[in-house]
Amino acid sequence: MEHIGSVSGTGSAATISLTSIPNTYNSLVLKGVGHSTNTGINSANIRFNSDSNSNYDFNRGGRYDNANLAFQSENQTAANFAYLPNASDNVGTMLMQLEMNIWSYQKASTRPGRVCFMCQANYHYSGTKQINFLYTGWFDGSGPGNADDVTSIQLDMVTGNWGSNTKFDLYGRVDS
Amino acid sequence: MSYGVNGGVIGPENAPTTSAASGVWSLGELAEAERDSLWPAPFTSQYEYIAGHTFDGSTSSYEFTSIPQTYNSLRIVATELGQSSNIASPRIQLNGDTGAYYGFAWTGSHGGSITSRFGGQTGQTSIGTYDTNEASTPSAREILLDGYTLSNMVSPVQYQFATCATSGTSNMSANSAAAVLLNGTAAITSLKYFDLTGYTFASGSTIQLFGFKDA
Numbered sequence: 001m002e003h004i005g006s007v008s009g010t011g012s013a014a015t016i017s018l019t020s021i022p023n024t025y026n027s028l029v030l031k032g033v034g035h036s037t038n039t040g041i042n043s044a045n046i047r048f049n050s051d052s053n054s055n056y057d058f059n060r061g062g063r064y065d066n067a068n069l070a071f072q073s074e075n076q077t078a079a080n081f082a083y084l085p086n087a088s089d090n091v092g093t094m095l096m097q098l099e100m101n102i103w104s105y106q107k108a109s110t111r112p113g114r115v116c117f118m119c120q121a122n123y124h125y126s127g128t129k130q131i132n133f134l135y136t137g138w139f140d141g142s143g144p145g146n147a148d149d150v151t152s153i154q155l156d157m158v159t160g161n162w163g164s165n166t167k168f169d170l171y172g173r174v175d176s
Numbered sequence: 177m178s179y180g181v182n183g184g185v186i187g188p189e190n191a192p193t194t195s196a197a198s199g200v201w202s203l204g205e206l207a208e209a210e211r212d213s214l215w216p217a218p219f220t221s222q223y224e225y226i227a228g229h230t231f232d233g234s235t236s237s238y239e240f241t242s243i244p245q246t247y248n249s250l251r252i253v254a255t256e257l258g259q260s261s262n263i264a265s266p267r268i269q270l271n272g273d274t275g276a277y278y279g280f281a282w283t284g285s286h287g288g289s290i291t292s293r294f295g296g297q298t299g300q301t302s303i304g305t306y307d308t309n310e311a312s313t314p315s316a317r318e319i320l321l322d323g324y325t326l327s328n329m330v331s332p333v334q335y336q337f338a339t340c341a342t343s344g345t346s347n348m349s350a351n352s353a354a355a356v357l358l359n360g361t362a363a364i365t366s367l368k369y370f371d372l373t374g375y376t377f378a379s380g381s382t383i384q385l386f387g388f389k390d391a
Contacts, residue, residue, distance in 0.1 A: 003221045003390040031249065033323035033332065062283040062352070068292045090330070093361050097322045097332040097354070122334050122354030124279045128296055132281045132354040165329050169248065169390070171221055 001029060001171035007155070009166030011037050014157045017050075018170045023110065023149040025172030028102040030119075030153065032168035033095040038160020039088040044096075045078035046137070047154040048105075048115055048144035052077045055141030062133035069133075078156060079137035082121035086160070089125035095165065096123040105150040114138050115145025221390045223251055228384035231377035237370030240385050243324075245363060247387030250321040254369065255314035256306040257378035264307075265372040267300035268319070268333075270357045270364055274299040277358040284351030286339075291351055300372065301355040304337030307347040311378060313340040324364040331364050332356055 002025070007016045021028070036042040047056070056079040061070035064083075073080075084096035100119035104111050116138035124130035144150045153170065155162070224247070229238045243250070256266065278301035281294040286305075295302075306315035317337035324331045333356060339349035369383050 001221045031322060033326075033329075035329070063281040063292050063294060066294065068283070068290075090358060093328070093330045093359075094356075095323050095326075095329050095332050097320070097334045099320060099322075099334060120334060120336075120352055122281070123332055124281075124354065124356035124358065126279065126296070126358065128279065128294060130279055130281045130294060130354060130356070132283055132352065134283070134352055165323070165326060167323075174220070 001173050004028075004170040004172050006167060006169050009034065009162030009164055011164045012161055014161050015154055016162050016166070016168075017152055017154045018168070019152040021105070021151050021153065021170070022172065023106050023151070025174060027173045028105055029171040029173065030100040030102065030168055031098060031171075032166075033097050034082070034084055034166040034168065035092070035095050035163040036084055036086045036157055036160045037163050039086050040159065042084055042086055042160055043080055043158045044082045044084060045156045045158060046081045046117070047078045047156065048139055048150045049148060049152055050154050051139070051141070051143045053141055053143065055139055055143070056137060057140050058135060058137030060133045060135045062131070064131050064133075065129045074140070079117075081117065081119055081135050081137065083123070083131045083133065084121070085123045085125050087163070092163075094123055094125050096121055098168065105145055107149050108146050110149070113145075114140065115150050221388065223386035223388050226385040226387050228382065231379060231381040233379035234376060236374050236376045237368060238383055239366060239368040241366045243365050243367065243385070244387060245325045245365070247389050248322070249388045250324050250364070251386040251388065252319040252367065252383065253316070253386070254381075254383040255316045256381045257312070257314050258307050258310045264375045265305060266303050266317070267370055267372050268303050268355075269300045269368040269370070270360060271362060271366055272368070273357055273360055275359070277360060278355065279358060280353060280355040282351040282353040284349065284353075286349040286351070287346045288348070291349065300370075301333070301357070303335055303355065304351060304353065305339050305347070305349055307339055307341040309343060310341050313342050314381065315339045321364060327363045328361055330356060330358065330361055
């Protein structure tokens with residue numbers, strides 16, 4: 001894989017972005033850790049090319065605290081890709097870990113099919129409270145991954161900001 | 177680290193002095209630098225092999241110590257063959273911490289049913305199962321540690337495992353899972369892999385540690 005870029009949290013920004021993504025890779029990998037400055041369990045969403053039209057579908061399932069949980073939604077303005085800990089749980093030391101694959105990120109004339117992702121995101125904040133979800137999501141419209149190459153990825157904290165120990169790296173696969 | 181008496185850079189910028197010749201590596205020094213991944217800079221981001229162990233059938237644990245803090249993340253791959261008659265419980269212990277601070281959660285399938293397990297544990301955390309009856313087809317697990325070098329945050333552990341069994345289906349398993357050493361904010365410098373019940377890992381079982389490094 002080739003390293004494309006990194007993005008870090010500052011504690012004061014709810015949105016962090018990876019930009020100038022080359023359209024020359026077969027697929028992308030986004031990996032790293034994140035946390036929120038806000039109290040309460042937070043979720044994070046992804047957008048491609050900052051497109052906020054209601055064209056994102058996603059599905060998630062796994063373990064949420066002491067129960068199984070599955071959820072899916074369509075026609076959203078962003079796709080959920082993670083739950084993550086907040087500043088008050090375990091004295092703000094907990095991190096969400098993300099391993100995401102992104103496929104078909106070029107425009108359809110280059111690579112047929114819409115941009116889609118699959119990831120595992122997890123965090124704990126006590127011995128019996130944790131979230132471990134598998135996600136999949138995609139852009140179900142005519143923009144990024146269809147009419148246009150995906151050239152930027154926007155990660156939005158739904159409530160609060162990305163904490164200062166947040167860091168995600170984006171890689172491009174040259175051979176798969 | 178330097179190689180040779182000149183401290184080793186290639187090229188004329190390392191000017192000779194009255195006590196040292198110009199800074200040109202010998203072929204041996206060049207080979208050493210390449211071996212240690214100090215030169216040339218890698219062209220791609222990739223996992224580098226750090227250490228590994230192949231079990232001989234007589235031991236039930238292996239520990240990686242002095243884990244380098246120079247990588248973005250760690251990847252551990254283990255394959256287990258069985259040699260007794262029970263389902264085994266491989267575990268990991270981080271930084272030698274024996275406190276009651278570990279937690280884990282699984283989601284997947286086990287024995288033909290949906291599996292979802294969680295719990296708090298003392299001195300170790302579960303990383304799945306393997307079938308100790310299965311002597312020919314290894315079970316396997318991949319463990320990822322991002323943020324392991326942070327000294328002020330708890331490093332999360334993400335893993336997936338598959339338990340193979342060619343005789344019967346009750347122990348077959350495939351899960352995605354997560355674990356953590358709660359309250360353990362120190363950087364991860366050691367990782368012990370062992371079987372909770374003391375079953376020895378069969379000969380040919382392996383565990384390997386890789387570090388992910390950017391170009």
